[in-house]
Amino acid sequence: MTKITKAVIAAAGFGTRFLPQTKAMPKEMLPIIDKPIIQYVVEELVKVGIEDIVIVTGSNKRSIEDHFDRPSQDLINNLRQGGESKKPLLDEIRAISEMANFIYVRQKGVYGSGTPLLNVEHIIGDEPFIYTWSDDFIVADPLRFQQMIDAYDEFKTPVLSVIKANSDEDYDRYGFAGGNLIRDGIIDVNRIVEKPGKANAPSDLATCSGFLLTPDIFKYLHQALDELAEGRELYTNDAFQLMAEDGKRIIAKEIENGRYYDAGNKLEYLKTVVDFALKRDDIADDFRKYLIEILQ
Numbered sequence: 001m002t003k004i005t006k007a008v009i010a011a012a013g014f015g016t017r018f019l020p021q022t023k024a025m026p027k028e029m030l031p032i033i034d035k036p037i038i039q040y041v042v043e044e045l046v047k048v049g050i051e052d053i054v055i056v057t058g059s060n061k062r063s064i065e066d067h068f069d070r071p072s073q074d075l076i077n078n079l080r081q082g083g084e085s086k087k088p089l090l091d092e093i094r095a096i097s098e099m100a101n102f103i104y105v106r107q108k109g110v111y112g113s114g115t116p117l118l119n120v121e122h123i124i125g126d127e128p129f130i131y132t133w134s135d136d137f138i139v140a141d142p143l144r145f146q147q148m149i150d151a152y153d154e155f156k157t158p159v160l161s162v163i164k165a166n167s168d169e170d171y172d173r174y175g176f177a178g179g180n181l182i183r184d185g186i187i188d189v190n191r192i193v194e195k196p197g198k199a200n201a202p203s204d205l206a207t208c209s210g211f212l213l214t215p216d217i218f219k220y221l222h223q224a225l226d227e228l229a230e231g232r233e234l235y236t237n238d239a240f241q242l243m244a245e246d247g248k249r250i251i252a253k254e255i256e257n258g259r260y261y262d263a264g265n266k267l268e269y270l271k272t273v274v275d276f277a278l279k280r281d282d283i284a285d286d287f288r289k290y291l292i293e294i295l296q
Contacts, residue, residue, distance in 0.1 A: 002153055004128055004212065005051045009041060010116040011134035012058035012107035017266060026061050027264060028134040032276050033283075036067060037263045038134045039096070045130065046099045048145040054103045054123055055134070056116035065104055070097045112233030114221050121218045128152065131236070132210035133264075138163065140258030147255055148212045151186065157249040159212040160189065160240070162205040163260050170206055171198040175237040177252040178202025189250040194237040205252055207237065209260065216248065 015027030022030075028038040038055075045053060057064060071093045079090040103123060109115040117131060130145060138144040144161060151159045162177055172195050179189040179202075191202045220239035228234055240250060261275075262268040277287045 002128065002149070003049060004130060004149055004152075005049065006054070006124060006127065007045045007050045007052070007130040007132065008054045008056065008116065008120050008124070009038065009132055009134050010113060011038065011055050011061060011064060012116060013135075013264075014058070015135075015264070017264065018269075024060060026057075026064055028061075029063050029067065030135075030263065030269065032263065032273055033280060037137075038064060039067070041132060041134060041137050042068070042099060044137065044143055044145055045132070048143060048149060050130065050145075051100055052103065053100045054105060054120050056105050056107050056119055058107050065102075068097055068099075068102045070094070110225070110228065110232075110234050113236045114224060114234035114239060117213075117217065117236065118221055118225070118234075124215060124218075126215050128212060128214050130210060130212050135264035136209050136260070136262045138209050138255050138258040138260050140255050142256075144210065144255045144258055145212075148210065148253055151251055151253040152212050155249070155251050157251055158214050158217065158240075158243070160192075160207045160250060160252045161210045162207050162252045162254050163209075163258065164254070165201075165204045165206050168198050171196060171201050174206035174208050175235065176201040176203055177205050177207050177240075179252065182251075185254040185256060187252045189240070189252050190244050192237045192240045192244065192250075194235045205254060207240075207252070209255075211236065216243070220246070220248075 011026065011028050013027065015022030018027050018030065029036040032040065042053060055064060076090065079086040105119050107116055107119055109118060138161070140147065148159045148161055160177055165171060175192055175194045176196055177187065177189045178191040179187040181187050192207065193200065193202060217239055220242040223242055224238035225234055243250060261272045263272045278284050
């Protein structure tokens with residue numbers, strides 16, 4: 001079994017869909033009940049054995065660093081004054097900074113999902129790693145990252161997390177992978193297209209919410225950057241397509257027993273908050289009653 005210890009989280013976006021809220025607060029810090037979105041992603045990474053988490057940020061993102069830092073002494077003193085009732089909160093916020101080793105890199109370069117990876121090439125070194133986003137995730141059993149690691153252990157090759165598209169609009173929002181079926185839920189990828197539209201999609205499998213990559217991705221990202229047309233974004237899918245054309249094997253793994261949450265979209269963010277609230281033992285019953293009351 002391969003021990004994957006590093007992960008990269010892309011968190012440099014402007015969050016324009018949530019303006020004006022995100023003018024000063026990163027979209028990654030929008031709360032799902034009482035945790036920021038990005039913490040759910042970090043917690044899942046830690047559960048599968050990730051020790052070093054590189055977060056690629058941009059301007060106005062210091063609150064992410066503050067969140068995963070040690071709590072201030074003022075906050076500690078305030079919670080201590082609350083006595084035993086506040087001790088669980090004190091323990092919780094202390095644990096946040098101890099979940100992993102956090103490294104922060106400011107994004108530089110063209111727009112697109114490939115640029116954060118180029119910014120961390122010197123940190124990753126010669127080992128496989130997970131690359132994921134800060135505002136979407138898949139809740140799955142087993143954990144989606146564990147499913148990806150298991151696929152990597154079997155095939156020893158990059159693994160793309162994929163889910164089935166459920167609307168025509170999805171074909172204009174995500175990249176899509178096509179290839180030869182190995183078995184149900186796993187394909188040998190030979191074509192990847194970014195936002196192809198339904199008519200041009202190679203399959204109904206959308207590449208989203210994370211990849212397990214090997215260091216050779218950097219070679220193809222540099223090649224994709226060199227060939228990039230002026231004004232175009234650099235996508236990870238551009239590098240994947242170059243890898244496929246070069247005969248490099250890539251596996252697409254459909255996440256089993258999963259529910260995809262895109263908290264970077266207003267409507268989907270609201271759905272995420274509602275779903276998570278209905279799963280909370282402390283508020284679920286009262287919240288469900290409230291929903292029933294206002295919908296009658």
